[in-house]
Amino acid sequence: MPPKPLIAGNWKMNGLTADVREIGTLAQALKDGAGCDVAVFPPLTLAAAAREKAGGLLWIGAQDCHTKESGAHTGDISAAMLADMGLQGVIVGHSERRQDHGERDSDVRLKALAAHRAGLCAIICVGETRAEREAGQAEAVVLGQLAASVPESAVPGNTVIAYEPVWAIGTGLTPTQDDIAAMHGTLRRALTDRFGPAAADMRLLYGGSVKPANAAEILPITDVDGALVGGASLRAEDFLGIIRAYD
Ligand code: PEP
Numbered sequence: 001m002p003p004k005p006l007i008a009g010n011w012k013m014n015g016l017t018a019d020v021r022e023i024g025t026l027a028q029a030l031k032d033g034a035g036c037d038v039a040v041f042p043p044l045t046l047a048a049a050a051r052e053k054a055g056g057l058l059w060i061g062a063q064d065c066h067t068k069e070s071g072a073h074t075g076d077i078s079a080a081m082l083a084d085m086g087l088q089g090v091i092v093g094h095s096e097r098r099q100d101h102g103e104r105d106s107d108v109r110l111k112a113l114a115a116h117r118a119g120l121c122a123i124i125c126v127g128e129t130r131a132e133r134e135a136g137q138a139e140a141v142v143l144g145q146l147a148a149s150v151p152e153s154a155v156p157g158n159t160v161i162a163y164e165p166v167w168a169i170g171t172g173l174t175p176t177q178d179d180i181a182a183m184h185g186t187l188r189r190a191l192t193d194r195f196g197p198a199a200a201d202m203r204l205l206y207g208g209s210v211k212p213a214n215a216a217e218i219l220p221i222t223d224v225d226g227a228l229v230g231g232a233s234l235r236a237e238d239f240l241g242i243i244r245a246y247d
Contacts, residue, residue, distance in 0.1 A: 005036035006226035009233025023053040025236035035246030061089035067110035079118035089121035105148035130167035156201035168208025184223035212241025
């Protein structure tokens, strides 16, 4: 049996206090259950209020954490602090962090390890740029990122892998269904080689311009166990349009 799907929303650097009502709307709509787990990763400023509104009906997580548990790192937040707030997960290695903050696979691996130590689920992002895909290197790049970003402590309960082609994020472009199937199959095989049969239960999300209009085409693809959604997660109505593809 494939793992229970997860639809995760990454609000990025968007949202003010008033926007937490969107979490309330989601929680209300999820009261009678859903065919998938649901998570929202708001900016950390809203996480405590979001958690309260979520009422346990969806997970609330953070968008990054430091590799260390505490210390002289001004402005940084540790995974232990996120767990202490009652958050359930943290995104690590998003391509925007890799680009804007120069994060390397080795940093992402240490962040995922820190998340695991704190008892959080790490959503580890991988994905090729347009130039890498055009050069025929997509698979090699993504496999390299996977090998170097996922720590040995990864098990299905504490790790989700998100395949997010950089060129599909926020652009309205998506790979073909065949390309998504091929990359997810490749990821599943690599995880199976490394972690054995447990890899069948590790969720593989697709991310990059998922919307209500294309969710029904993308989510049923073999080895796609849900989606990481940016823009279309900001309004509950749009996000629910994706979640409901599992009804
Ligand atoms: C993302 O940033 O993780 C993402 C998938 O964004 P969007 O859905 O807006 O392409």
